[in-house]
Amino acid sequence: MQPFSYDALPMRVRFGEKALEQLPGELEELGVSRTVVLTTPREQAFGEQVDELLGPVGLGVYPHAAMHVPVSTADAACAYIAEVGADSVVCLGGGSTVGLGKAVALRTGLPIIAVPTTYAGSEMTPVWGLTEDGIKRTGRDRRVLPTSVIYDPTLSTGLPxxxxxxxxxxxxxxxxxxxxxxxxxxxxxxxxxxxxxxxxxxxxxxxxxxxxxxxxxxxxxxxxxxxxxxxxxxxxxxxxxxxxxxxxxxxxxxxxxxxxxxxxxxxxxxxxxxxxxxxxxxxxxxxxxxxxxxxxxxxxxxxxxxxxxxxxxxxxxxxxxxxxxxxxxxxxxxxxxxxxxxxxxxxxxxxx
Incomplete structure (x- = not known):
């Protein structure tokens, strides 16, 4: 066998039916207590349910994630998160939402917890992307890697x-x-x-x-x-x-x-x-x-x-x-x- 190297990425994963119910305990284990839920406009109602699940830890929903993470959207999300004083972010959805969470993490250093509802897989990577003036820039930075990922198959049964x-x-x-x-x-x-x-x-x-x-x-x-x-x-x-x-x-x-x-x-x-x-x-x-x-x-x-x-x-x-x-x-x-x-x-x- 040829020599090789493999650098495992630090990440915690919970997988299973109804794993979403473990989100409050996951946040507690990570030592965070003020969380904003990110979603797309389409998933805002679901985001509000998750925010309710978080109880006093939840600071509300920011439902403006968009494809390819426009810089203006990342700017607005960071401003909102700073305004409410969040110490963490839950990314609920697919690649657009996880991408926005990564942009927030890149700029603020806050930990992000991903709850994927599609099969994009971006929650497992340290790759970020931002789009401005028709040009999409990408990069790698471990600061954008979700601290935890919760995989709950029941969340994708309603996915078209x-x-x-x-x-x-x-x-x-x-x-x-x-x-x-x-x-x-x-x-x-x-x-x-x-x-x-x-x-x-x-x-x-x-x-x-x-x-x-x-x-x-x-x-x-x-x-x-x-x-x-x-x-x-x-x-x-x-x-x-x-x-x-x-x-x-x-x-x-x-x-x-x-x-x-x-x-x-x-x-x-x-x-x-x-x-x-x-x-x-x-x-x-x-x-x-x-x-x-x-x-x-x-x-x-x-x-x-x-x-x-x-x-x-x-x-x-x-x-x-x-x-x-x-x-x-x-x-x-x-x-x-x-x-x-x-x-x-x-x-x-x-x-x-």
Whole structure:
């Protein structure tokens, strides 16, 4: 076996049905006593229920989390949290809410506790992102890593099927890219393959029966593993493209990852045989990229960036930004390669 290093991230996880009920005790164990609950506008009512669960510890709900974490939203959230005198933040929801919590932690140093209701997996990473003037900046900082994560499968049973599916493929993208990252390891490969296999099994079951708690539990477990893979490795071409697409054109985060994923897989796996072997085992097929694309189509995922609202004129801008900043990738990326890949994702061309 080749030498490797693996740096485990410090984090506490509670997993199980009705685990949300343990949130007050978790906050007490962390030594915090004044908490703001962050949500999106859509989940405000649920946030108010959680705030009520916290009793005197809860200082209210800030329901303004948005995709790609606009700088103005982060500014306003920090101002509100300072005004009420919070010493901690609970992030209730998906990637948008966790992303806002990370922005707060980056600026204030306050601990954040994540309660995921989707399968994005961002709660397991020290990666933050902020968007301003159409440009999304990202970075890594352990200050933004949630101190605790509470995984409660019952919280995702009401998640719309289409959101469940796209956030699940978003999680798969984390695992795939971790498999061929320069800092991958046998431990990462185990988590990635396990996460991909469980998610690919769970998503069709969720589509067939959105109330299937076992399928929801499997998807949440897979999201945990896939997110942990991303948290421990270096991002490459896939995440670079999706950050550009999201920040520049305000495309929906998980949907964008879902559309781009099979095209980047098809491009990169030929140059990453170990990653390809792991995905062949996890998917049970010799063409993992094709299987992912076909499964996405069968589960109703939008098939192209054009359908998500990206203008065709934006292809040149995506290429310009992708070439302007270096990033790790197992295969050299040329301007011609990018044009072929992004154009295929824009039109929804067949894989291969």
């Amino acid at each position: 099927v289409e959101v469940s599916v796209t956030s699940g493929f978003n999680a798969i993208a984390h695992a795939v890219e971790g498999l061929y990252a320069p800092d991958a390891s046998p431990i990462i490969s185990l988590m990635a393959a396990e996460g991909v296999a469980h998610m690919l099994t769970a998503l069709p079951a969720i589509v067939a029966d959105p109330a299937d708690l076992q399928a929801r539990s499997d998807a949440l477990y897979a999201a945990w593993l896939c997110g942990a893979v991303l948290g421990a490795t270096t991002m490459g071409l896939h995440h670079k493209l999706c950050h550009i697409l999201g920040g520049t054109f305000d495309l929906p985060h998980a949907d964008t990852h879902s559309v781009v994923l099979p095209y980047v897989m098809a491009f990169n796996l030929s140059a990453a045989p170990a990653a390809d072997d792991a995905l062949v085992r996890a998917t049970g097929t010799d063409s993992p990229a094709t299987l992912v694309r076909e499964l996405e189509q069968s589960l109703g995922i939008v098939g192209s960036l054009a359908e998500l609202g990206m203008p065709e004129s934006g292809i040149d801008e995506v290429i310009r930004q992708a070439l302007a900043a270096p990033y790790s990738n197992p295969r050299q990326v040329t301007e011609a390669d990018l044009r072929t890949l992004v154009t295929a994702a824009f039109t929804g061309s067949p894989i291969g």
